[in-house]
């Protein structure tokens with residue numbers, strides 16, 4: 001079925017997400033107002049700068065409508081700054097920054113630190129077939145803690161922990177219809193994350 005996927009278009013890499021959505025055969029539309037939001041079957045929250053987006057959500061009277069639509073099950077995919085916006089708790093952000101509380105997790109902003117502000121790696125994402133995907137991290141957040149309802153889809157830098165098992169930093173999660181990644185699939189040409197999200201939106205829209 002034909003679905004229309006909104007891309008929050010207040011700031012950030014809106015064009016890259018719209019191109020990736022078009023490439024997987026989905027119709028997309030920019031979302032700047034509550035009226036725009038009412039016309040979409042799912043929404044992408046792009047990478048960019050989360051505190052700026054938080055402020056602009058207020059300026060455009062979109063914060064409450066978006067928070068409520070997400071709480072009502074509107075499918076969402078947030079990459080990087082978008083992940084920060086979807087979190088219920090954010091560390092190392094501005095005191096006036098707000099987040100939407102869609103995914104019950106604690107996210108640390110700019111978590112990978114100065115030395116590795118930006119890096120790339122290959123990682124497996126649960127539910128995304130076809131082997132590891134190239135993941136680009138740009139001043140990326142990581143996920144420090146998740147509630148039991150949150151599925152962990154990917155981790156980076158696996159290392160042995162005390163009990164002998166192998167853990168790593170959480171960089172992709174899903175709770176219900178909301179998916180978030182610390183990395184930016186919209187800049188690599190690998191369309192599998194967008195394809196995954198479009199399939200999710202189609203399943204919910206039926």
Ligand code: GLN
Pocket residue numbers: 046047048049050051079080081082084109110138139140141
């Ligand atoms: N560091 C940015 C923030 O805090 C996120 C970076 C990104 O989206 N590439 O919002």
